Amino acid sequence: MIQTASHASSAPALRLTLTVKKRSRQTLAFKAVKTLAPAFAVLHTIMDGEAVTRHWAPGIEFMIGWDLAPGVHHLSIDCGGFWPAETISLPDAVTSIDSIIPTIADVATGEPEPLAFWLQKGNELTNLTSVFSSAFVRNTHRKSLARFFSGARHLTAIPETLFFPVIYAESFAGTFAHSGLTAVSGQLFNSTPLVRDFSECFMGTPLTTLPPELFGETVMAQYFVRTFADTRLTEIPEELFASCAKGGLFTETFAHTPIREVPAELLSLLAPADVDGMFVPPVSVPYDPMGIKTAAHFPVEFLRDTRNATGVLTKTFAAKNRKPIV
Numbered sequence: 001m002i003q004t005a006s007h008a009s010s011a012p013a014l015r016l017t018l019t020v021k022k023r024s025r026q027t028l029a030f031k032a033v034k035t036l037a038p039a040f041a042v043l044h045t046i047m048d049g050e051a052v053t054r055h056w057a058p059g060i061e062f063m064i065g066w067d068l069a070p071g072v073h074h075l076s077i078d079c080g081g082f083w084p085a086e087t088i089s090l091p092d093a094v095t096s097i098d099s100i101i102p103t104i105a106d107v108a109t110g111e112p113e114p115l116a117f118w119l120q121k122g123n124e125l126t127n128l129t130s131v132f133s134s135a136f137v138r139n140t141h142r143k144s145l146a147r148f149f150s151g152a153r154h155l156t157a158i159p160e161t162l163f164f165p166v167i168y169a170e171s172f173a174g175t176f177a178h179s180g181l182t183a184v185s186g187q188l189f190n191s192t193p194l195v196r197d198f199s200e201c202f203m204g205t206p207l208t209t210l211p212p213e214l215f216g217e218t219v220m221a222q223y224f225v226r227t228f229a230d231t232r233l234t235e236i237p238e239e240l241f242a243s244c245a246k247g248g249l250f251t252e253t254f255a256h257t258p259i260r261e262v263p264a265e266l267l268s269l270l271a272p273a274d275v276d277g278m279f280v281p282p283v284s285v286p287y288d289p290m291g292i293k294t295a296a297h298f299p300v301e302f303l304r305d306t307r308n309a310t311g312v313l314t315k316t317f318a319a320k321n322r323k324p325i326v
Helices: 005-009 300-306
Strands: 013-020 024-030 042-047 050-055 062-068 071-078 082-084 094-097 103-105
Touching: 013 024, 024 071, 050 062, 062 071
Parallel strands: 082 103
Antiparallel strands: 013 071, 013 094, 024 062, 042 050, 042 071
């Protein structure tokens, strides 16, 4: 159900901080759409106290631009209390999300949208460094947080409570892929019991350690395809997946990481369906096509628990076959 006008108007704008290192043109872009909900017809922005009002009609693509001097700037974007999914590209210089994110809605109907990406596809907040801890309280309907912060290479930490409101979330596929996360709280997913997909969630981040309780409340989780691939992990908590669903996909989960020892009971009682390339080593040597000489050590218990799964735990050619999340 759409929020009432009074509810929406209490915090209609998304507030952002921009940090500009040298004078540059910063733009806020709206793509053309065939059908536009009436609520999005008038857009308001305020940059450092300077207000701009624009009218948006179907079939029109436009930009709002500012020539900014070096320093810190503050931008608010008011899309009528909601946020038109997959239509907006934010300025490159955004370094902080300082407020609640307005309800992400279908651009044509204005109804809350549970799955669509919140920005234009391909738009990444590469300079983002911080996120408001209650950013998602108006997006409890969200079922997917896929790619939400992907590419935010300067985002090194996130609030422990960030995902507490999104209790219906089913996918965190690629949420932090190639971001700058160096650590995560063990309570991060405590309020998302319906999540099934963590594929590529932390892929390509500089994570070095994991809390053992990270997936302790995600009892339906099954998809861990490349979840921690290309990270800096050297160790894995033995109980990391203990509470997850049976029959999971662990394809390339820890590929290209410097892990040298696999916990004996890592997949105990989980009956994994696929472990193909789960521990592809980060380097290879000549005459070792399966990556056996450079692979991590697999205890007998771990091999026992994966013997009925599809795939080969190590192989040097796995990286060539990667498929992006769609």
